[in-house]
Amino acid sequence: MSTVETQPELTEAPAGGSILEVTGLSKSYTTTGHGTTAxxxxxxxxxxxxxxxxxxxxxxxxxxxxxxxxxxxxxxxxEVRLRGKLVTAPPPEMALVFQDYSRSLLPWLTVRKNVMxxxxxxxxxxxxxxxxxxxxxxxxxxxxxxxxxMSGGMQQRAAIARALAYQPKVLLMDEPFASxxxxxxxxxEDLVLRVRREFNVTVLLVTHDIDEAVYMGDRVVxxxxxxxxxxxxxxxxxxxxxxxxxxxxxREFVELRSEIYQDIKSESxxxxxxxxxxxxxxx
Ligand SMILES: Nc1ncnc2c1ncn2[C@@H]1O[C@H](COP(=O)(O)OP(=O)(O)OP(=O)(O)O)[C@@H](O)[C@H]1O
Ligand SMILES: [Mg+2]
Numbered sequence: 001m002s003t004v005e006t007q008p009e010l011t012e013a014p015a016g017g018s019i020l021e022v023t024g025l026s027k028s029y030t031t032t033g034h035g036t037t038a039x040x041x042x043x044x045x046x047x048x049x050x051x052x053x054x055x056x057x058x059x060x061x062x063x064x065x066x067x068x069x070x071x072x073x074x075x076x077x078x079e080v081r082l083r084g085k086l087v088t089a090p091p092p093e094m095a096l097v098f099q100d101y102s103r104s105l106l107p108w109l110t111v112r113k114n115v116m117x118x119x120x121x122x123x124x125x126x127x128x129x130x131x132x133x134x135x136x137x138x139x140x141x142x143x144x145x146x147x148x149x150m151s152g153g154m155q156q157r158a159a160i161a162r163a164l165a166y167q168p169k170v171l172l173m174d175e176p177f178a179s180x181x182x183x184x185x186x187x188x189e190d191l192v193l194r195v196r197r198e199f200n201v202t203v204l205l206v207t208h209d210i211d212e213a214v215y216m217g218d219r220v221v222x223x224x225x226x227x228x229x230x231x232x233x234x235x236x237x238x239x240x241x242x243x244x245x246x247x248x249x250x251r252e253f254v255e256l257r258s259e260i261y262q263d264i265k266s267e268s269x270x271x272x273x274x275x276x277x278x279x280x281x282x283x
Contacts, residue, residue, distance in 0.1 A: 018045035019202050020069065020170060024078030026227075027064050038064040040227035041078070046170075046204055051196060053213035054206045055260060056223030056231075057267050062206040065228070066174050069204065070096045082170065095163035099175040101155040105162075107148035111139055114147055115162045133165035136195050153184035160192065164199055171196075173205040177212070186244050189216055193242060210264070214256045215242055222260055225267040232263055 025042040028035055038061035046052045056062055067073040069080050071090040080087040082094065098104050105114050115130040134143045137157040147155060156176060163171055173192070177185040193216060196203050207213050213220045217236050224231040234256060238247055247253055 017048050019048040019050075019083055020046040020204070021081040021084075022069070022078070023081070025065070025068060025075050025080060026077040027061070027068055027073060028076045037076075037227040039068070039223075040229055042228070042230055044221055044230055044233065046202060049200065049202055051193075051203045051205070051216060051218045052221060053217035053219075054204065054221045054223060055208065055210055055213040055264065056228060057225045057264055058208060060223050060226045060267075061228035062208075062223065063174055065223075066096065066172050066204075066206055070094055070172055072096075093169040095166045095168035095171050097159050097163050097171070097173045097176045099178045101152065101159045101179065104159050105147040105155055107146065110144050110146055111150065111154075111158045111161075112143040114158055115143075115165050118162065119165060129165040129167065130161070133161040136164060136198060137161045137191060151184075153180050153188065156180060156184075156188060157191065160188075160195070164195060164201075167199075168201060170202045170204065173203065175207055176205070178208070185212075190242075190244065192216070193240075197241075210257050210260045211248065213260065214238075214253055215244075215247060220256075220260060222263050231267065232260075234260065 022042055022044050026037065026040045028037040042065065044052075054062060054065065064073065068075050069087070071080075071087045071094075074088075082091050085091075105111075106117070109117070112130055112134065115133055116126045119126045119129060121129070131140075131143075134140055137160055139154065139157055139161060142150065142154060147158060150158065156179070160176070176192075177188050180188065189212060192203070192205075195201075205213075205216060214236055220234045220236060221230055222232040222234070223229070236256065238250060238252055
């Protein structure tokens with residue numbers, strides 16, 4: 001395990017070559033009248049095949065960051081590059097999974113049709129890609145049921161399958177398990193870790209849950225309170241494959257989560273005079 005304070009030189013591409021580079025990224029909103037700077041001068045990169053988790057205080061700008069990475073929002077300053085190419089619109093190599101599965105699926109379509117919907121290939125290939133993704137997330141037997149008939153966990157698995165069927169190089173996930181119960185959340189975490197290996201995809205996952213960030217990531221990017229900056233980057237050298245019981249009981253795991261907790265607690269204090277809104281019990 002190694003822990004690293006964020007310094008400019010630490011934002012250089014990790015060994016193995018970076019697929020995603022974020023440089024001086026800032027985003028301000030002016031629609032609120034007085035203006036809000038959500039993120040300011042963010043610098044970090046993600047290596048090809050890496051699993052990076054991003055954690056930060058509530059409202060610090062995590063969704064704003066993902067939307068900028070996905071080409072859905074134009075940065076106020078700085079840039080995002082995917083394989084060296086400037087991102088100015090949603091790149092075909094990226095897929096995004098949102099927190100709220102109920103708004104990302106069309107309830108009147110079957111799960112299979114929801115997965116096939118965004119694919120722009122021939123019908124047979126669409127079917128094969130959807131089938132492979134549905135198999136990977138364990139929805140083979142439910143593929144022809146309607147989305148509205150599925151439980152919350154199954155709908156979120158369908159949303160993940162839809163992203164995988166798209167065969168992205170980079171999968172962006174915005175608090176993807178926040179709306180499901182704890183047991184389903186643990187299952188979905190393990191499912192994403194498995195499909196990440198099977199599909200060889202680079203993942204950037206935003207969460208407010210510190211345990212989840214440490215459990216899933218190769219590195220954790222800790223954001224400061226708004227306007228958000230990169231406060232710290234931690235390497236997570238916990239062995240893989242990870243296991244909900246053994247990994248979370250390791251001394252290194254406990255140390256990392258409490259370090260991040262202290263970081264975010266100090267950020268939340270400076271923002272709200274002591275309130276902490278992060279998904280871990282105080283150690
Ligand atoms: N479209 C918008 N117009 C104006 N302000 C916005 C807009 N979207 C977000 N903001 C503001 O930007 C800041 C960051 O919002 P954002 O949703 O990115 O934070 P977050 O870290 O994802 O929050 P949460 O923890 O609640 O998911 C907030 O103060 C929010 O009010
Ligand atoms: Mg958000």
